[in-house]
Amino acid sequence: MDSVHLPALQVVVPLLTAPIVAVLRDARLSWLAAVVTSVMTFVVSVYIVQHVLAGAVLSYQMGGWAAPYGIELRVDSLNALMLLVVSGASTLALLAGRQSLTLQIGEERLPLFMAAWLLALAGLVGILVSGDAFNIFVFMEISSLASYILISGGPDRRALPSVFKYLIAGTLGATFYLIGVGMVYMMTGTLNIADMEARLAGVGDTNVVFVAAGFITIGLALKAAIYPMHAWMPNAYTFAPNIVTAFIAACSTKVALYVLLRMDFFVFQKNLVDHESQFTYLLMPLALLGIVFGSVAAVFERNIKRILAFSSVAQIGYILLGASLISVSGFTAAVLHLFNHALAKSALFLAVAAMGLYFARLRLQVLRGAGRKMPWTFAAFVVAGLSLIGVPGTAGFVSKWALISAALESNLVVPLLVLILGSSLLAIVYIGRIVEHLWFGDATDKAVQIGEAPSWMLAMVWLAVAANIWFGLDSSLPMALAQQSAIDLLRQLP
Amino acid sequence: MSQILNLSHYWVFVLLLMIGFYAVLTRTNLVKKLLGLAIFQSAVFLLFISMGKIDGGTAPIILNDDWSQTFSSPLPQVLILTAIVVGISTLALGLAIVVRIKEAYGRIDDIDASSSEN
Amino acid sequence: MSSEVSILLSLAIPLTGALLIALTGRWPNVRETITLLTAVALMLTVWQLFPEVMDGARPAVSLGQMMPGISIAFKVEPLGMLFAALASMLWLVNSVYSIGYMRGNGEKHQTRFYVCFAIALSATMGVAFAENLLTLFLCYEILTLSTYPLVSHKGDPATIRSARTYLGILLGTSIGLFLPAIIWTYQISGTLDFTVGGILTGKMSGPAVGLLLGLFAFGIGKAALMPVHRWLPAAMVAPTPVSALLHAVAVVKAGVFTVTKVIVYIFGVDFLFGQPSSSWLIPTACFTIIAASIVALHQINLKRMLAYSTISQLSYIVLAAAVLKPLAEIGAALHMVSHAFGKITLFFAAGAIYVASKKTELNQLRGIGHRMPWTMTAFTIGAISMIGVPPTAGFVSKWYILGGALQGQHYLVVFTLIASTVLNAAYFLPILYRAWLSKETDPNKLKHGEAPWPMLLALVTTATLTLAFFVYNQPVIDLESQLVGRSK
Amino acid sequence: MIEIIGIFLLCLTVITAIGVVRTTSLFAAVMLMGIFSLLMAAAFILLDAADVALTEAAVGAGISTVLMLSALALTGDRREKPSNRPRVLSLIVVVITAGTIFYATFDKPALGDPKAPIHQHVTPEYFAMTRQLIDIPNVVTAVLASFRGYDTFGEVLVVFTAGIGVLFLLGTGPTTRRRRQLSSARGLKHHQPLRIGGKVVIPFIILFAFYVQFHGEYSPGGGFQAGAIFAAAVILYGLLEGERRGLAVLPPQFLLYMSAGGALLFGGVGVACMLLGGNFLDYNVLANDSVTAQQLGILIIELGVGVTVAGVLLAIYHAFAARGVQ
Structure with missing residues (x-):
């Protein structure tokens, strides 16, 4: 099998190992199988990135049927970068997570859980490589259902209502998306994204297409937890098993956001009359509100996972803000932040998962003094936190830089600057509070007894941290892909 | 009149969508929420199937090798077959979660995870 | 050893040192030996670059690409050379002192202390050698972060509050003001390389220049221009070696060094001179000098008084740079050196007093000169240098700044310099009087002698340097003359 | 009318x-x-x-x-x-x-308007290509299993995901010993007429399921419907004969194998196509004659769909039913 099959392999490998893993009886073996599969997925995505960097757009005809009759897989620089994020986050979390998973899920249920993990991975990857609007829906459902399973594995009973809420929100979002796709299909007769884009040209001024764009945007905004449609997200992240949070938080909302960008910029942007107004009057205000709300809420939270979850609301706002500037630099910044924020969050939640080995509840009060007992985990958390804040030398800085540059080019310089910088300062506050509690707090009874995290887990946490630093010092890879995707997608601008 | 007839399916779709959506938003009973969700999804099935209909057509199954007839479009039907299966899958998972919630909380009405217990 | 390797080594040596210190933390003697060896190695590495730079060479080295068109790059130029040489030399002295202080005081977490110190020094070297603003910013932030554990060393609630102020102001200003200024500059000029003559000439004009200068001047919070000075008194909760090296030399000098570099290499002296909108900087610096001196007058805690004195002295350097005259730019560089020698001596003395007698307040110092003659002699020399009286280093730099001010006919500056000399005298002389001429009456407070010998060794060294610089300052003047484009 | x-x-x-x-x-x-x-x-x-x-x-x-x-x-x-x-x-x-x-x-576009884009683009080609390349009467099956076979594969995995989700949440059911104590284990045994009626009907339902499964190319139906109908038959049996005997016919672990096996069968066809030099799910490489190849591929994958759907639905039902005693 040569490189032609890369996009298909990316999806098929985890999809086919999932049933095998599900019937395994041995917990350790199922974990190992999941790790191997995830690593393979990651390797495939690295190959894909190599091809894409060389300027290729990989297209794959499923079943040998040409688009628009069959389903096309299509990978360009935008989804290649996302593939790297998703498969990387999954691999890292799995590698780091054996103890944590055994602790929180239990040996007996682990094979099913690992199968669900692989399905979630395959679903997310399937969304990314797909070039077909309905196929995206199908894989969205695989990833969503699998994510519900993953989150419902959380040890706290509140995981259940949280996941139920997520299920309702996720299904509503997916159905909204489906309605939008249906309307576009009604007007164009096609489901292939590229074909849609071409055939919408004649009907771009109809109400139907306008409403369709709205439904797709809202549906995906719900799945991407864009403020104020984020209500399901903080609890889902908080009560999920710790390792799951590290995986899901790094990529699941971002994949929805990716579809949003793909549909809005690729399919609608050129065709729909006055489509910019959707960004100017709807998404940009939401992005700004999200940045403010997420940052402020994070400052007042008391549970370390909830703090980080609300911070995600703000960070998603950043990404959306970059995109709503509708400029090459803005879009580049958005894509870069997609990548960099995933790096930071994955490292942060992995560090949290390491603490979760000793603490059932992750309230700051409980964790007081824990940092002194596990200095390496704590140091990793701090460095990743710096990346979240956007301190130079970390990946978060690069995207913040790009975002500010883009804001300077726009016609809203001052308010945007104030917001971006203001929320960075709030990030200092909430990360700083965590640091102060963990390091300087009087050690609780529990914290006195604990030690450092297992060294293998620690190594993985630091691998994630190292990625944050590496891409902070040398951003050429994500930058190249982000710029290329911005140019590709915005070439369509009238 | 013909306008109304022609678009009536879409309006029924809108009505069902409203009913389902309203139930999802306002009901606090979790089973009821899932029922609302099912109605909501069914509405979408109707939307797709209506689009595929063609005047004077029949189901896209060729009898007696007669390809000359007018057939309704098979594609929306395929999509909805998939969507129905997705719907039942979601429902099954949702119900399983409801059962677990009942076991954990002793009720399935008005459960909120954001409460202050910690 | 090629000069490129030297540059990289001067960054890597302290980092390697930090790692080794962390690994050998269990054996204090080994750990301290490594600290000293690292300091010696760093000093030798940095100093052997000196002759080359003096001859006009500008060795450079470039690492990965951080942003499109902006690499992480280092290049040695006169001002940075001076700063690096100064910091590396004083680190050695300070290490000797630290060992005495930390052991004499029985401090906890000594390993962490030495590790963070070494990382901070590496960042300082990075600031000194940075070839572009982004690299400088990177090192600047690492410096801030690596000094936070040092400031919060004690770990009690009051210390944490102060450390929070420290970190909050420094990170806040740098992210809120400095970073936008950098990005703005990049947007306008397309580059961030430090270039002789500036990179903004002809690319902007009018009030925007003043605004950008403001973003830089206040964004570089380490320069402690009022009103962003509050972190410096807050930092005084740190152990005294930290105050001595970092908050009298490395960190604060990194601030004024950056301001000077921005004025000289980003704006360009000639360009800025033609922009009336930038003239606000001189009055602001003057205000800071006077106001900080007045506040210092009211302090009763020795270290806090020294901190306010530092704020005032830092603004001398900003002021000198803002005068935009060649003599004053040289004066700025000279003052970096002379203030460093003088102030580190003063802090060393304060720490020695604390270790020997646990005294921290000014009114406790009656007659202490008789019990701690070495310490107080050094203190006296430092104080005289602060006031700017010959034969000390402080006189030389003030003289140059004054010359520059007269050259530019900035009479406000001349007045400020004179007034602050008077104020400096007003808060230092009473201490000297109290230490040498009044008598302690409480017999319980007479039971201490001198501080441990490593501390004395360190403070005698820096006091000697303060005196020596008065006589032997020509190399620095020669080097910095290159900065303003004069030949040797 | x-x-x-x-x-x-x-x-x-x-x-x-x-x-x-x-x-x-x-x-x-x-x-x-x-x-x-x-x-x-x-x-x-x-x-x-x-x-x-x-x-x-x-x-x-x-x-x-x-x-x-x-x-x-x-x-x-x-x-x-x-x-x-x-x-x-x-x-x-x-x-x-x-x-x-x-x-x-x-x-x-109005309902049934032949000029609607749907009827102009893609759909006509489906009819033409089905006639020429696949040659089965049910065009829905052709589109479902071949043109958009990848969607169907995804759909099978959605079902599978739901299955393992329910098993994960509710467990695979109680142990054999505890199953004996199942209160619902007795079923409706005491309603003799129902039992007899049921026993007569169930074989016909299963027969119908197989008809729907293997006749899907010619008439409405296919793997999903067949799987659902088959599951309904077994559920009915379970209701009548009691959960215990229902489970004895198809024990939980076997249902899990069924669910996984169907999905693997489907995916296996895809991988086989890849190994034979085609794209994933490109049935043309399965045989020399492309029409035969397509029909063969459709037959196998529909079987995979049916097995998985039946397995998952039964597993879900049993998981719910067995939870009752806990």
Whole structure:
């Protein structure tokens, strides 16, 4: 099998190992199988990135049927970068997570859980490589259902209502998306994204297409937890098993956001009359509100996972803000932040998962003094936190830089600057509070007894941290892909 | 009149969508929420199937090798077959979660995870 | 050893040192030996670059690409050379002192202390050698972060509050003001390389220049221009070696060094001179000098008084740079050196007093000169240098700044310099009087002698340097003359 | 005339839907939901969607009603508690949503308009290509299993995901020893007429399932419908003979193997196509003659679909049923 099959392999490998893993009886073996599969997925995505960097757009005809009759897989620089994020986050979390998973899920249920993990991975990857609007829906459902399973594995009973809420929100979002796709299909007769884009040209001024764009945007905004449609997200992240949070938080909302960008910029942007107004009057205000709300809420939270979850609301706002500037630099910044924020969050939640080995509840009060007992985990958390804040030398800085540059080019310089910088300062506050509690707090009874995290887990946490630093010092890879995707997608601008 | 007839399916779709959506938003009973969700999804099935209909057509199954007839479009039907299966899958998972919630909380009405217990 | 390797080594040596210190933390003697060896190695590495730079060479080295068109790059130029040489030399002295202080005081977490110190020094070297603003910013932030554990060393609630102020102001200003200024500059000029003559000439004009200068001047919070000075008194909760090296030399000098570099290499002296909108900087610096001196007058805690004195002295350097005259730019560089020698001596003395007698307040110092003659002699020399009286280093730099001010006919500056000399005298002389001429009456407070010998060794060294610089300052003047484009 | 019946049916569905939402008896709501699904199925037949109607009837009215009832039995709730949630805001959201769609309807192509883009693009080619390259009468099956076979593969995995989700949440059921104590284990054994009637009917249902499975290319039906019908038959058997004997026929672990096996069979065909030099699910490489190859591929993957769907649905049902004793 040569490189032609890369996009298909990316999806098929985890999809086919999932049933095998599900019937395994041995917990350790199922974990190992999941790790191997995830690593393979990651390797495939690295190959894909190599091809894409060389300027290729990989297209794959499923079943040998040409688009628009069959389903096309299509990978360009935008989804290649996302593939790297998703498969990387999954691999890292799995590698780091054996103890944590055994602790929180239990040996007996682990094979099913690992199968669900692989399905979630395959679903997310399937969304990314797909070039077909309905196929995206199908894989969205695989990833969503699998994510519900993953989150419902959380040890706290509140995981259940949280996941139920997520299920309702996720299904509503997916159905909204489906309605939008249906309307576009009604007007164009096609489901292939590229074909849609071409055939919408004649009907771009109809109400139907306008409403369709709205439904797709809202549906995906719900799945991407864009403020104020984020209500399901903080609890889902908080009560999920710790390792799951590290995986899901790094990529699941971002994949929805990716579809949003793909549909809005690729399919609608050129065709729909006055489509910019959707960004100017709807998404940009939401992005700004999200940045403010997420940052402020994070400052007042008391549970370390909830703090980080609300911070995600703000960070998603950043990404959306970059995109709503509708400029090459803005879009580049958005894509870069997609990548960099995933790096930071994955490292942060992995560090949290390491603490979760000793603490059932992750309230700051409980964790007081824990940092002194596990200095390496704590140091990793701090460095990743710096990346979240956007301190130079970390990946978060690069995207913040790009975002500010883009804001300077726009016609809203001052308010945007104030917001971006203001929320960075709030990030200092909430990360700083965590640091102060963990390091300087009087050690609780529990914290006195604990030690450092297992060294293998620690190594993985630091691998994630190292990625944050590496891409902070040398951003050429994500930058190249982000710029290329911005140019590709915005070439369509009238 | 013909306008109304022609678009009536879409309006029924809108009505069902409203009913389902309203139930999802306002009901606090979790089973009821899932029922609302099912109605909501069914509405979408109707939307797709209506689009595929063609005047004077029949189901896209060729009898007696007669390809000359007018057939309704098979594609929306395929999509909805998939969507129905997705719907039942979601429902099954949702119900399983409801059962677990009942076991954990002793009720399935008005459960909120954001409460202050910690 | 090629000069490129030297540059990289001067960054890597302290980092390697930090790692080794962390690994050998269990054996204090080994750990301290490594600290000293690292300091010696760093000093030798940095100093052997000196002759080359003096001859006009500008060795450079470039690492990965951080942003499109902006690499992480280092290049040695006169001002940075001076700063690096100064910091590396004083680190050695300070290490000797630290060992005495930390052991004499029985401090906890000594390993962490030495590790963070070494990382901070590496960042300082990075600031000194940075070839572009982004690299400088990177090192600047690492410096801030690596000094936070040092400031919060004690770990009690009051210390944490102060450390929070420290970190909050420094990170806040740098992210809120400095970073936008950098990005703005990049947007306008397309580059961030430090270039002789500036990179903004002809690319902007009018009030925007003043605004950008403001973003830089206040964004570089380490320069402690009022009103962003509050972190410096807050930092005084740190152990005294930290105050001595970092908050009298490395960190604060990194601030004024950056301001000077921005004025000289980003704006360009000639360009800025033609922009009336930038003239606000001189009055602001003057205000800071006077106001900080007045506040210092009211302090009763020795270290806090020294901190306010530092704020005032830092603004001398900003002021000198803002005068935009060649003599004053040289004066700025000279003052970096002379203030460093003088102030580190003063802090060393304060720490020695604390270790020997646990005294921290000014009114406790009656007659202490008789019990701690070495310490107080050094203190006296430092104080005289602060006031700017010959034969000390402080006189030389003030003289140059004054010359520059007269050259530019900035009479406000001349007045400020004179007034602050008077104020400096007003808060230092009473201490000297109290230490040498009044008598302690409480017999319980007479039971201490001198501080441990490593501390004395360190403070005698820096006091000697303060005196020596008065006589032997020509190399620095020669080097910095290159900065303003004069030949040797 | 047929339009009038259609509109009448649709009005009934709306009324039923309102009934589902308004009734406070959960049991009634579930039964109304089953009726709602049947009405929808009828409407789909009128809209020429026979396959969809069959599926909606089997899945919507059959399986999902059974699942709902099992869940209700487990939760023990019969009545919905009145909700005190503010309704005005929800109503506004709903009305805005509906309003936007309503606003869009006037630009839509009218129902049945042959000039609608759907009938102009892609659809005609499906008919042409099916006739030429696949040569089976049911074009829906052709599109489902070949042109968009990858979607169907995804769909099978959605079902599979739901299956492992339910098993993960509710467990694979009690151990054999505990199953003996199952209260529902006795089933309806004491209703002799029901038992006998059931035993007569069940073989026919299973036969029908196999017909739907293997005749899907010629008439409405295929793997999904067959799997659902097969599952219904076994569930019926379980209801009549008691859970214990129901499970004895197909034990939980076997159901899990079934679920996984079907998906693997489907995926295996895809991988085999890759190994034979084609793309994933490109059946043409399976045999020398492309029409035979396509038909072979469709047959196998439909079997995979059927096995997985039957396995998952049964596993889900058993998981619910077995949970009762805990």
